Amino acid sequence: MKTSLRARDGMPCPYQGSDDGPLEGPVDLSQLTAREKQVLLLLGGGPSNGELSRRLKISERTVKAHISRILIKTGQSSRLQAAMVSALYHHQLCPSPNCRWSPGAGSPSHDVVSAA
Numbered sequence: 001m002k003t004s005l006r007a008r009d010g011m012p013c014p015y016q017g018s019d020d021g022p023l024e025g026p027v028d029l030s031q032l033t034a035r036e037k038q039v040l041l042l043l044g045g046g047p048s049n050g051e052l053s054r055r056l057k058i059s060e061r062t063v064k065a066h067i068s069r070i071l072i073k074t075g076q077s078s079r080l081q082a083a084m085v086s087a088l089y090h091h092q093l094c095p096s097p098n099c100r101w102s103p104g105a106g107s108p109s110h111d112v113v114s115a116a
């Protein structure tokens with residue numbers, strides 16, 4: 001029998017009856033500074049602190065401080081959740097008008113109502 005990516009029939013939702021669940025919006029990004037938005041934007045690609053440090057030309061200690069503040073301000077509890085926020089809100093974080101991951105740029109994967 002082939003394995004499938006679909007959950008087995010009859011398997012209950014693993015979050016049922018708990019307060020946990022997959023990340024869902026809305027997430028408030030309005031408290032983030034421009035630099036924090038830049039860090040959050042890059043987190044979506046899954047970089048290490050060292051990669052972020054080199055990319056932004058700041059120390060790893062500063063990277064960690066930015067990420068800590070991003071988690072607090074967005075109400076997330078882990079770097080992984082922040083990365084998910086980054087992916088879900090790329091269209092709000094990305095400054096590029098021609099971004100292929102933003103709506104209106106011809107990307108079929110985006111089905112997000114414009115947040116303008």
Ligand SMILES: [Zn+2]
Pocket residue numbers: 090094095096099100101102
């Ligand atoms: Zn982009």
